[in-house]
Amino acid sequence: MNKAELETHRDLNIPGLNRRRVDVWMPEAYHADPNQSFPVLYMQDGQTVFDSWRKGIPGWEIHLAISRLAAEEKIFPPVVVAISSTLNRPGEYLPAKALKHSDGIDLVEESNLVGKITASNIVSDLYLAWMVHTLKPAIDQRYRTLRDPQNTALMGSSLGGLISLYALCEYPDTFGKAACLSTHWPAVGDGMLAYLDEHLPSPGQHKLYFDYGSEGLDREYEPWQTSVDALLRQKGYREGKDFASWHFTGEDHTTTAWKNRVHIPLTFLFGTVDQ
DSSP states (O other), X not given: OOGGGXXXXXXXXXXXXOOEEEEEEOOHHHHHOTTOOBOEEEEXXXXXXXXXXXXXXXXXXXXXXXXXXXXXXXXOOOEEEEEOOOTTHHHHHSOHHHHTTOSOOOOGGGGGGGGGOOGGGOOHHHHHHHIIIIIHHHHHHHSXXXXXXXXXXXXXXXXXXXXXXXXXXXXXXXXXXXXXXXXOGGGTTHHHHHHHHHHOOOTTSOEEEEEEESSGGGGGOHHHHHHHHHHHHHXXXXXXXXXXXXXXXXXXXXXXXHHHHTHHHHHHHHBSSOO
């Protein structure tokens, strides 16, 4: 990756939350035209977004996917803000208001941390407030961005998918689009459905992308995703226009799987042809 394309902001001090790193990637066109502003994609689990983040575990390489799609004139390339997760990832990503409707927490994907989850650890509302009131204004001030909701998107996988959806529902005047890959619905169960029934923004101004595979943790997701899709249709969301929902047979709950299909949500969120 060209160093001019990436800026790293390390060890950010955030009151009430763990310190973290934020990486900001700018597409090639950003430096080619100093008068042009760009949409922004806020991504969860930022340490996985670009290159390999752990020995033997590949990253999403989203910069390569965006560059390829932009070269093919299939998308308007966004600036990517990759927000690293911390040891309290479940506490920051579990939707607090949805948990009020839930019977419990199923954190199979975070089995090593289950014993550490308490009510005081659920700080997702604080995390979103920091994103909206501190991080986004700083990004908009430092970089040439399109600041309206229609040009401000979120993306995440698993619990990162949950918090991306929650962010759009809590701040619909800030975020206009969200892509939720392999969303870990069992973490909040019916609580998320009850929350969405009350808090989904009106259709027509927002876009939602969902997907899941058929292997590993993903094989648990079909009934939940089917219920969410039905709720979206009931609320007036048009499939293919306001929301998309994909099932990938044979795919599992890994960064490799998300890397291999990330071009699909990118095209849905930032496509040059309106769906």
